[in-house]
Amino acid sequence: MTSDFSFKNPVFAQFAFYAGIVILKTLAMSLATAYHRITKKVFINPEDNPGGKVTPNDPDVERIRRCHLNDLENVVPFVLIGGLYVLTGPSAHAAALHFRIFAAARIFHTISYLFALPQPCRALSFVVGYMATASMAVNVIRSGVM
Amino acid sequence: MTSDFSFKNPVFAQFAFYAGIVILKTLAMSLATAYHRITKKVFINPEDNPGGKVTPNDPDVERIRRCHLNDLENVVPFVLIGGLYVLTGPSAHAAALHFRIFAAARIFHTISYLFALPQPCRALSFVVGYMATASMAVNVIRSGVM
Amino acid sequence: MTSDFSFKNPVFAQFAFYAGIVILKTLAMSLATAYHRITKKVFINPEDNPGGKVTPNDPDVERIRRCHLNDLENVVPFVLIGGLYVLTGPSAHAAALHFRIFAAARIFHTISYLFALPQPCRALSFVVGYMATASMAVNVIRSGVM
Numbered sequence: 001m002t003s004d005f006s007f008k009n010p011v012f013a014q015f016a017f018y019a020g021i022v023i024l025k026t027l028a029m030s031l032a033t034a035y036h037r038i039t040k041k042v043f044i045n046p047e048d049n050p051g052g053k054v055t056p057n058d059p060d061v062e063r064i065r066r067c068h069l070n071d072l073e074n075v076v077p078f079v080l081i082g083g084l085y086v087l088t089g090p091s092a093h094a095a096a097l098h099f100r101i102f103a104a105a106r107i108f109h110t111i112s113y114l115f116a117l118p119q120p121c122r123a124l125s126f127v128v129g130y131m132a133t134a135s136m137a138v139n140v141i142r143s144g145v146m
Numbered sequence: 147m148t149s150d151f152s153f154k155n156p157v158f159a160q161f162a163f164y165a166g167i168v169i170l171k172t173l174a175m176s177l178a179t180a181y182h183r184i185t186k187k188v189f190i191n192p193e194d195n196p197g198g199k200v201t202p203n204d205p206d207v208e209r210i211r212r213c214h215l216n217d218l219e220n221v222v223p224f225v226l227i228g229g230l231y232v233l234t235g236p237s238a239h240a241a242a243l244h245f246r247i248f249a250a251a252r253i254f255h256t257i258s259y260l261f262a263l264p265q266p267c268r269a270l271s272f273v274v275g276y277m278a279t280a281s282m283a284v285n286v287i288r289s290g291v292m
Numbered sequence: 293m294t295s296d297f298s299f300k301n302p303v304f305a306q307f308a309f310y311a312g313i314v315i316l317k318t319l320a321m322s323l324a325t326a327y328h329r330i331t332k333k334v335f336i337n338p339e340d341n342p343g344g345k346v347t348p349n350d351p352d353v354e355r356i357r358r359c360h361l362n363d364l365e366n367v368v369p370f371v372l373i374g375g376l377y378v379l380t381g382p383s384a385h386a387a388a389l390h391f392r393i394f395a396a397a398r399i400f401h402t403i404s405y406l407f408a409l410p411q412p413c414r415a416l417s418f419v420v421g422y423m424a425t426a427s428m429a430v431n432v433i434r435s436g437v438m
Contacts, residue, residue: 005151005297007379007435016376017436020429023369027426030365030418044358047408066190072218072364073176077169079372080225084162087153116193126176134173137166143153144163151297212336218364219322223315226371230308233299262339272322280319283312289299290309 005087011095012086018099019079022106026075029068032114036061067113070126071106078102078133085136088143098132105129151233157241161232164245165225168252172221175214178260182207213259216272217252224248224279231282234289244278251275297379303387304378310391311371314398318367321360324406328353359405362418363398370394370425377428380435390424397421 007013036042042058043049082099090098105128112122153159182188188204189195228245236244251274258268299305328334334350335341374391382390397420404414 005379012379013436015436016379016432019376020373020433020436023373024426024429024433026365027369027422027429030422045355045405045408045414047410047414050410063191068365069215069361072368073172073214076218076222076368076372077173080222081166081169083229083375084165087151087158087162113191116191118193118196122191122193130173130176134170137170137173140162141166141170144159144161144166209337215361219318219360222364222368223319226368227312227315229375230311233297233304233308235299259337262337264339264342268337268339276319276322280316283316283319286308287312287316290305290307290312 005083009086011090011092014092014096014099015082015086018103019082022071022075022103023079025107025110026068026071029064029071029110032064033061033068036064063116064114067110070109070113074126074129074133075106077137078106078129081133081136081140084140088139090139098136102129102132105132151229155232157236157238158232160238160242160245161228164249165228168217168221168249169225171253171256172214172217175210175217175256178210179207179214182210209262210260213256216255216259220272220275220279221252223283224252224275227279227282227286230286234285236285244282248275248278251278297375301378303382303384306384306388306391307374307378310395311374314363314367314395315371317399317402318360318363321356321363321402324356325353325360328356355408356406359402362401362405366418366421366425367398369429370398370421373425373428373432376432380431382431390428394421394424397424 005012007016036058037044037048040058040060041049041052042055042061043052044054044056046054082102085098086095105125109122109125109129111117112125151158153162182204183190183194186204186206187195187198188201188207189198190200190202192200228248231244232241251271255268255271255275257263258271297304299308328350329336329340332350332352333341333344334347334353335344336346336348338346374394377390378387397417401414401417401421403409404417
C-alpha cells in the first residue's frame with residue numbers, strides 16, 4: 001500500500017479532491033457576505049460607504065459570518081488532519097469513507113445554516129463532520145507515537 | 147538526515163503526534179461552546195430555540211469563543227508552518243523542542259483562558275507558543291530562499 | 293518536472309517561502325491587537341485589567357481583529373491549497389505567478405485595511421488574492437479526479 005504525498009497515490013488524489021471542494025465552499029462564504037453587504041448596504045467599515053453609516057449587526061450578514069467561522073473551525077482541521085491521515089496508510093475504502101462523509105456533512109451544514117432549517121439538521125451535520133475529523137485525528141496520533 | 151513527509155521520518159512522526167493533539171484540543175472548544183449554550187440555554191440562532199429567545203452575549207460562551215478563535219489564530223499557523231519546517235531537515239532534538247514547547251504552551255493557554263487565571267499566565271503561554279511558531283517560520287523562509 | 297514535497301523541488305521551495313511570509317504577516321496581527329489593547333487600555337477579559345473595566349468594542353482594535361479574521365479566511369486556504377497545488381506539477385513560472393500575486397495582494401490588503409485606504413483598494417486586493425487561491429483550487433480538484 002503506497003501512502004505518500006503525491007497524486008499517484010489514489011488515497012492522496014481523493015483527499016486533494018475533497019479538500020479542494022470544501023475549501024472552495026469555505027471561500028464562497030466570503031462572496032455570500034460581500035453580496036449581502038452590498039445589496040443590503042450594511043457596511044462595517046466607514047471607508048466602504050463614504051458619507052453613509054456603518055451597520056454592525058445585520059442578522060443576515062451575521063448568520064453567514066457564523067457559518068463561515070464554523071467552516072474555519074471545522075474545514076481547516078479536516079484538511080490539516082486529513083493530509084497527515086493520508087500518510088498513515090489507510091485503506092482506500094476507509095479513507096474515501098472519511099472524506100466523503102465529511103464533505104457531504106459540511107455541504108449539508110452550510111445549507112442548514114444559511115436557510116435556517118429546523119434543528120437537528122445543522123446539529124447533526126456538524127456532529128457527523130466532526131466525528132470524521134476526530135476519527136482521523138486519533139489515527140494520526142496513534143501512528144505518531146509508534 | 148531524512149527530512150521527508152512520512153511516518154518513517156521520526157521528526158515527521160513527532161510533528162504528526164503533536165499536530166494531532168493540538169488540533170483535537172482546538173476541536174474540543176466546539177464541544178465546550180455547545181455544552182454551555184445548551185445547559186445555560188443561551189442560543190444564537192432562532193432555529194436553535196423555537197419559541198424562545200436569542201441571547202447573543204453570554205460572558206461564559208464569549209470567553210470560550212475567544213479562546214477558540216485564539217486557537218485558530220495560533221494552532222493553525224503552527225500546523226501549517228510545522229509541516230514545512232519538518233522538510234527543512236531540523237535535528238530531531240530541535241524539532242522536538244519546538245513541538246513540545248508549543249503543545250505545552252497552548253494547553254496551558256487554554257487552562258489560563260477558560261479558568262480566567264490571573265495574568266501573566268495567559269499572556270506568557272501565548273508568547274511562548276507564538277515564539278515557537280515564529281522560530282519555525284523563520285527557518286522555513288530561510289530554507290525557501292536558498 | 294519534479295513535483296514532490298521537498299525543498300529540492302524549486303516550486304516547493306518558492307511555495308514554502310511565500311507561505312512563511314504570509315503566515316508571519318498573519319501572526320503579526322496578534323501583536324498589533326495586543327499593542328492597541330495595552331496602549332489604549334481596552335481590555336476584553338476582566339483578568340487583563342484587575343480593578344478596571346472591560347471595553348468590548350474599541351474601533352481600532354475591532355478593525356485589526358477584522359483584518360486578522362480576513363487573513364484566517366484567506367491566508368489559511370492559500371497555504372492549504374498551495375501545498376496541494378505544488379504536487380499537481382505546475383510549471384515554475386505559473387506557480388511563482390500564483391504565489392507572488394497572492395503574497396503581494398495580501399500585504400496590500402493589510403495596508404488598505406489598517407490605514408483605511410479609500411475603496412476599491414481593499415476590495416481589489418481581496419479579489420486578486422482570492423482569485424489566485426481559487427485558480428489553484430480548481431487545478432487541485434481537476435488533478436484529484438483524474
